[in-house]
Each structure stands twice: as structure tokens, then as C-alpha cells.
Amino acid sequence: MDLQIDAASAIPIYAQVVDQVKSLIASRALRAGEQLPSVRELASDLRINRNTAARAYQMLENDGVIETRHGQGCFVAAGAPRWSREERIRRLEKALDRALVEAFHLEVPMEEVPALLERRIRLMTRRAGPARRP
Amino acid sequence: MDLQIDAASAIPIYAQVVDQVKSLIASRALRAGEQLPSVRELASDLRINRNTAARAYQMLENDGVIETRHGQGCFVAAGAPRWSREERIRRLEKALDRALVEAFHLEVPMEEVPALLERRIRLMTRRAGPARRP
Amino acid sequence: MDLQIDAASAIPIYAQVVDQVKSLIASRALRAGEQLPSVRELASDLRINRNTAARAYQMLENDGVIETRHGQGCFVAAGAPRWSREERIRRLEKALDRALVEAFHLEVPMEEVPALLERRIRLMTRRAGPARRP
Amino acid sequence: MDLQIDAASAIPIYAQVVDQVKSLIASRALRAGEQLPSVRELASDLRINRNTAARAYQMLENDGVIETRHGQGCFVAAGAPRWSREERIRRLEKALDRALVEAFHLEVPMEEVPALLERRIRLMTRRAGPARRP
DNA sequence: GTGGTCTAGACCACG
DNA sequence: GTGGTCTAGACCACG
Numbered sequence: 419m420d421l422q423i424d425a426a427s428a429i430p431i432y433a434q435v436v437d438q439v440k441s442l443i444a445s446r447a448l449r450a451g452e453q454l455p456s457v458r459e460l461a462s463d464l465r466i467n468r469n470t471a472a473r474a475y476q477m478l479e480n481d482g483v484i485e486t487r488h489g490q491g492c493f494v495a496a497g498a499p500r501w502s503r504e505e506r507i508r509r510l511e512k513a514l515d516r517a518l519v520e521a522f523h524l525e526v527p528m529e530e531v532p533a534l535l536e537r538r539i540r541l542m543t544r545r546a547g548p549a550r551r552p
Numbered sequence: 553m554d555l556q557i558d559a560a561s562a563i564p565i566y567a568q569v570v571d572q573v574k575s576l577i578a579s580r581a582l583r584a585g586e587q588l589p590s591v592r593e594l595a596s597d598l599r600i601n602r603n604t605a606a607r608a609y610q611m612l613e614n615d616g617v618i619e620t621r622h623g624q625g626c627f628v629a630a631g632a633p634r635w636s637r638e639e640r641i642r643r644l645e646k647a648l649d650r651a652l653v654e655a656f657h658l659e660v661p662m663e664e665v666p667a668l669l670e671r672r673i674r675l676m677t678r679r680a681g682p683a684r685r686p
Numbered sequence: 687m688d689l690q691i692d693a694a695s696a697i698p699i700y701a702q703v704v705d706q707v708k709s710l711i712a713s714r715a716l717r718a719g720e721q722l723p724s725v726r727e728l729a730s731d732l733r734i735n736r737n738t739a740a741r742a743y744q745m746l747e748n749d750g751v752i753e754t755r756h757g758q759g760c761f762v763a764a765g766a767p768r769w770s771r772e773e774r775i776r777r778l779e780k781a782l783d784r785a786l787v788e789a790f791h792l793e794v795p796m797e798e799v800p801a802l803l804e805r806r807i808r809l810m811t812r813r814a815g816p817a818r819r820p
Numbered sequence: 821m822d823l824q825i826d827a828a829s830a831i832p833i834y835a836q837v838v839d840q841v842k843s844l845i846a847s848r849a850l851r852a853g854e855q856l857p858s859v860r861e862l863a864s865d866l867r868i869n870r871n872t873a874a875r876a877y878q879m880l881e882n883d884g885v886i887e888t889r890h891g892q893g894c895f896v897a898a899g900a901p902r903w904s905r906e907e908r909i910r911r912l913e914k915a916l917d918r919a920l921v922e923a924f925h926l927e928v929p930m931e932e933v934p935a936l937l938e939r940r941i942r943l944m945t946r947r948a949g950p951a952r953r954p
Numbered sequence: 955g956t957g958g959t960c961t962a963g964a965c966c967a968c969g
Numbered sequence: 970g971t972g973g974t975c976t977a978g979a980c981c982a983c984g
Binding site: 614633634635636637639 | 748767768770771773
């Protein structure tokens with residue numbers, strides 16, 4: 419499960435985990451019944467505290483997004499919400515807009531942003547492996 | 553000034569104010585030299601504490617986005633980058649990476665992101681560009 | 687960490703803390719990576735409010751002088767300038783101007799100031815330089 | 821009376837005025853019995869509020885440094901304290917040290933500081949007139 | 955244990 | 970009227 423945590427962000431780590439897992443499920447990267455990494459595994463993967471990871475899973479369970487089966491682990495719940503392609507594009511556009519607002523205030527010319535984005539995509543896909551879901 | 557605060561959000565209230573004011577400026581809904589509501593006004597409008605409102609304004613002043621004139625109020629700054637180009641690019645890359653993580657989680661293929669970005673840039677520059685409603 | 691706070695001073699308490707911590711680091715009484723007292727400890731040592739102590743640390747973090755590690759504490763940052771060279775020179779010139787105004791008011795002839803500065807530089811680099819007590 | 825006010829400083833304006841007038845008197849740039857500019861004059865010279873200027877004079881009178889003669893104006897008090905040359909040099913060195921601490925944190929190499937100082941001296945004396953007290 | 959956020963309320967500085 | 974500082978105290982996030 420590929421999550422990216424920003425320790426310096428004003429958004430608490432547990433909330434970052436919750437949001438990103440919800441996105442993975444809502445966009446069907448994670449499917450109903452699929453098993454999630456254990457709390458310990460997640461904590462060690464993300465280098466966060468076990469309590470923090472456990473809290474994130476508890477929030478997700480409270481929201482009905484995942485289910486805990488005692489002694490077996492955590493699984494994506496059957497009734498977890500799904501987003502349409504339109505909804506997912508809309509959300510991505512909001513994220514891109516946030517980056518553009520940042521570019522404006524940092525006085526980086528708009529014309530330079532696409533090249534920067536391409537560079538970050540190359541870096542990110544190289545790191546994650548070129549073929550994402552073969 | 554029309555801000556939407558979500559008290560239940562994991563994002564601190566002061567950070568929500570900061571982000572939204574930055575967006576208003578980037579979209580030129582607020583322009584250089586324009587006066588912002590007073591700390592007290594903002595606090596009572598948003599039903600938040602005066603200290604919280606003041607904190608948001610102080611963060612904005614730290615970022616060089618607004619200026620305080622003693623006894624007069626807060627105004628949108630004329631701007632001129634305070635950070636080194638390296639630092640500014642670094643900050644923008646972080647924002648772009650957040651958008652890319654979002655794209656990954658939303659299962660939007662990486663190849664589609666640049667086109668989406670170009671579209672948002674066109675929308676943003678059209679709305680905010682030098683010629684306003686030509 | 688030995689700080690002297692003057693509650694009666696016109697200089698805000700948090701600013702006194704910031705200035706003195708910066709001086710301690712510049713004189714290498716505090717070195718990169720070294721841990722600072724916790725917010726609570728500092729507050730009780732100096733008999734100031736926890737919020738005031740936290741505010742001082744936050745200013746120092748904003749200036750890139752210290753780093754916060756969640757749940758662990760605050761540490762002297764390794765450093766690397768965040769501001770553009772122009773901005774840094776501008777800030778230094780302001781500090782030099784303050785000293786020159788002081789010289790003027792103290793009726794120390796301007797011609798004497800450079801020699802005094804050289805002496806202070808020699809003293810400071812001897813105390814803080816790479817070879818410590820050779 | 822040549823005072824320099826920094827509106828963005830954390831030190832209140834009235835305190836800056838008080839400190840600088842005390843320095844002028846202590847170093848004999850202003851002598852016992854000498855008349856100070858009126859509150860209105862000072863306020864308009866420094867572009868500060870009349871109340872602020874008045875408050876500074878009141879503080880100075882409370883400290884016994886100046887005297888108000890009703891209908892005539894403000895004068896340097898007879899018993900105002902004087903500093904020795906040693907004391908004045910000591911105070912200037914403190915101001916220079918503050919600038920050097922700033923240079924350290926701004927990562928401006930110590931070798932560059934003297935040239936910057938010379939430039940500021942040239943700028944400041946040119947602005948104030950080459951012969952200061954002919 | 956660590957730091958961060960928020961509130962309520964007092965008081966100051968400045969216009 | 971404006972913003973800034975500080976305190977006391979609650980509660981949260983993180984280890």
C-alpha cells in the first residue's frame with residue numbers, strides 16, 4: 419500500500435493515512451474484501467508510531483470503510499463508497515489547483531510548471547517501477 | 553471575504569484560513585494593496601477566536617503575502633519573492649508531489665495528469681491574467 | 687540553556703528567547719543536532735507561559751534555526767539558507783544600520799566603527815571557529 | 821534630533837524613541853538644558869503618531885531624563901546620566917555583536933561583513949551630510 | 955513524556 | 970478603532 423506521509427504538514431499523520439486509504443478504496447485501487455497491511459507492517463513501512471497507525475485504522479473502521487477480523491487482520495469493507503471517474507478527476511483538479519496557487523505565491527512562472535510536473539512524474543514512476551499495474 | 557471553515561477538519565483552522573486567503577489572492581479575488589477584514593471582524597465572521605484569526609494573519613505576513621500597518625489593518629502585499637529560487641522550486645515540487653500522490657490514489661493514470669494541469673493553468677490564467685474580462 | 691528574560695523590557699519575551707538562542711548557536715554554545723530543553727521545561731525554567739515558550743520555538747523553526755521532531759523535542763538545525771542572497775544581505779544591512787545608529791547616538795566617530803567590527807569578528811571567530819581551543 | 825525608527829520591529833516605537841534619546845543624552849550629543857523638538861515636530865519628523873511621541877517624552881520625563889516647562893517645551897534635565905567612553909564603546913560592541921550573530925545565521929561569510937559595513941557607512945554619512953558636527 | 959491547537963480574557967501599543 | 974503579547978487551561982497528536 420503506497421502512502422506518502424509528510425511529517426512537517428499541519429495535517430496530522432493519522433489523518434493523512436485515513437485520507438489516502440479512503441482515496442485508494444474509493445478509486446478501486448483497493449477492492450472490497452482485500453486485506454490491508456497489519457498495523458505493525460504499516461507503521462514500519464511508513465516509519466510512524468504503531469499507535470498512530472492503529473488510530474488511523476480505527477478511524478477507518480468507525481467510518482465503515484474497513485473491517486477488523488480478530489486474529490486475521492483488516493479488510494476493505496463490502497459497503498465502502500465508490501467514486502465515479504468524474505468525481506475522481508474533480509478531486510485531482512482540486513489538488514492541482516492547490517499546487518498552482520502555491521506556484522503563484524512562490525512567483526514561479528506558470529509556463530515553468532508543466533516541465534516541473536513532468537520531472538516529478540519521471541522521478542516518481544522511476545522510484546515506484548515503470549509498469550504500475552501490469 | 554468569503555471563507556469556509558470546517559471546525560471538524562483535521563486541518564487546523566488557522567491553516568484553513570491561510571490556504572483560502574492565498575487562493576483568493578492567486579485568483580485575484582483579492583488584489584495587491586486591498587485591505588483585509590480586521591482580526592476582530594474575521595474572528596466574529598468565522599466564529600473563531602481572535603487569537604486564531606491573528607495567528608492566520610501572522611502566518612500570511614511571515615510568508616510575505618500580507619502586510620500589517622500599525623493601527624490601520626492588514627493589506628495584501630505587493631510581493632517580491634523572499635526565498636531563494638532553489639527554496640521556491642523545492643516548495644512547489646512538494647505541492648506537485650502531493651497532487652501526484654492524489655492522482656495515484658485516485659487511479660488517474662500519470663499520463664493524463666499533464667493535460668489536466670495544462671487545462672487548470674489555462675482556466676486560472678484566463679480568470680486571473682492581465683486582461684480581465686476582455 | 688542559560689537565558690536571561692527581562693519581563694519589564696519593551697522587547698517581547700518570545701523575541702528575547704529567539705535572540706538569545708540565536709546568539710547561543712552563533713557562538714556555538716549550542717551546536718547543530720543538539721537538543722534544546724522542552725517547551726515545558728523552558729517555560730518553567732524561565733517562569734513564562736508554555737504558549738510563550740512554544741511561540742519562541744516556532745519562530746526559531748520558521749527561521750530555519752531549529753527543527754521539531756514530533757514527540758521527541760526540538761533540535762538545533764543543520765542549516766542551509768532559505769532566503770535569497772538579496773534578502774539575506776538586506777537583513778544583514780538592517781542589522782548593521784542599527785549598530786551605526788547606535789554608534790551615532792553614542793557619539794563614537796564613524797571612522798572608528800570598522801576597527802571595532804574587525805575586533806569583534808576576530809573575537810567571535812576565535813571563540814566559534816573550526817579549531818576550538820587549539 | 822536624528823532618530824531612526826523601525827516600524828516593523830518587535831520593539832514598540834515609543835521605546836525606540838526613548839532608547840535613542842537616552843543614548844543621545846548619555847553620550848552628550850544632547851546636553852543639559854538643551855531644548856528637544858516639540859511633540860508635534862518629532863511626530864511629523866519621524867512620521868509617527870503624536871500620541872506615540874508624547875508617550876515617549878512622558879517616559880523620559882518619568883525617568884528624570886528630560887523636563888517639561890509648560891508653554892516652553894521639553895529640555896534635557898540637569899541630572900541626566902552620563903556614560904564614560906568605555907561604557908559607550910561597550911554598548912556599541914553589543915550592537916555590533918548582534919549584527920554578527922545575524923550574519924552567522926544568514927550564512928553571510930564573516931569576511932564579507934566589513935565591506936558591507938563600509939558601504940552602509942558611506943550611504944549613511946552621505947545622507948546625513950559628510951561633516952557631522954562641524 | 956514530547957509539541958500543537960484553540961479558547962477566553964486581560965492588557966498594551968498605535969491612530 | 971487597529972493589531973500584538975501574554976496567561977491559564979483544555980484537549981489533541983505523537984512516542
